[in-house]
Amino acid sequence: MISLAGRDILHSWGKFVFTGVGLGLLIGVTLTMAGVYRGMVADARALLDNSGADLWVVQQDTLGPYAESSSIHDDSYRSLLTLPGVAGAANVTYLTMQVGRGESDVRVMVVGLANGDPSTPGWPPYLIAGRHITRGHYEAVADVSSGFALGERITIRRHQYTVVGLTRRMVSSSGDPMVFIPLKDAQQAQFLKDNDAIWQNRRRTLANPALNPPGAPRLAEAVLASQTTNMSVNAVLVTLARGHDPSTVAGDIRRWKRLAAYTREQMEGILIGKLIASSARQIAMFLVILAAVSAAIVAFIIYTLTLDKIREIAVLKLIGTRNRTIATMILQQALALGLTGFVVGKITATFAAPLFPKYVLLIPMDTLRAVVAVAAICVLASVSAIRMALKVDPAEAIGG
């Protein structure tokens, strides 16, 4: 038996191809949207993976350091090192800000790294060019997606930094590239006020008789020193000794150190379940709308194509064609349209993904899901056309 659907498609291929391309662009957008969500999840996981930590210790009753702000003393890591099961602990700060680059600026997440070596938690685990930070101040390692080049001078607050190394896939949970700088510099950038604010603060402190009482000049000096010293970090990244259960150690930290401690699973839950949850819902809504629009387009086109063939369908039925054959023809056309759209969409998404400013991750499972979804949409969309075709009276082929 010849393929009636195939012959009809070949006969009106122009209409079919143009519709397929239009549908394909829509499917391409859908695949890209899914890729955007996957990219956000991948970025969140990369952030956790690249930190090299087993536990994240942050201010009590906060979901820091990524989902909420957190501030803890920078000497907390010392006491954490004394706990059983803790192999390493390193301070870290995170600050999303605009970093100056000549006349323009780039949005990045500035990460303050504790002194150490690349095995220290928080340090970028690998570089693709240059070297790690070796000096105590004003050197930076940047993610390549920031656009910074080796040797380039960038401005963070009022200081200039030289990019000495480049890394890759080191981004915040919202996709901003990371720039790593020494911890002390990052603390200054995050907590130190500008000169005018410091001067104003000093004037107010000295004018306050409670802080600057007559006869106790060293009290005011002590107060002023404490105001301009940065002793806070956002988190302490903890690595565990082999054989120790992260949940147990985290429990000990919460109990004895009065700090919040999160395991890798908990932190992933915070990032994916809370930080990007609303974005995910937003994307899910778009996916639903796009799926509905795709279904409407396929349904409309298949319905129109069938409507154009009413007389032929009546003739086919009159000469003894079974309903199953006619329904199969319509269904095959809908599926062929969906397949054309899917191929166009996949190609579009594959080529468009790298052009997006944030990471777009197209995974094979999503592609498979899309194939199934497109097939399901096409089957559903062809229902109305099939119903119409099955209702065609073969008597319509006979005049009168």
Next chain:
Amino acid sequence: MTGTGIRIEGLRKRYGKGDTAVDALKQVDMAVAPGEVVGLIGPSGSGKSTLLKCLGAVIEPSGGRMVLGDQVIYDNGWRIRDLRDLRRDKIGFVFQAPYLIPFLDVLDNVALLPMLAGVKNREARTRARALLDALDVGHRVAAMPRQLSGGEQQRVAIARGLINCPPVILADEPTAPLDSERAMAVIRILNDMAKSQNTAIIVVTHDEKIIPTFKRLYHIRDGVTHEELGAGRFP
């Protein structure tokens, strides 16, 4: 008349019920032998199309009897379970307009019927090609319907009606869109095919040009058929 092509006895068709009921066919009696071509004529609204639909097993009559070959297909109710198979295998249709499938070439338009009946593609196409050659359109087998002239399209439609060698062919004003010369050619073809394939052909027509070509005619008026002899001559 010898043998049984199609025989219709006391066929009735009523549309609607009660006071609004309309008797489209009141008393239809016809018999067409194998190899015979008869005309069915009548004014508009006389019941021609209703009769054709009943004969074509498209609508169910309200009463009467129809015999196709040796098989009773209707006797105050269908005696055939699958009317689709009946239409495909036992009845050929030729319409006023050719109604060829626009996305199939000439060969497959004709070969489609045997394919639907389960004949292998190659065999169906061989049969179709032979029939198209016989109808003098064998040179257009690869053409699409829109590339054919009106006469060629009608010959392809006739080939489609004949391909399964049905015992009866119902032709609904097959010459209406054609000029005299082509109309006469179509009637000649139908006569030739009726003889060569031993098929009974009923031609519904208004066409004054072709009415003299029938040896027998059935007039239908107010749902009742009347048989009369025709001239049976071609110009």
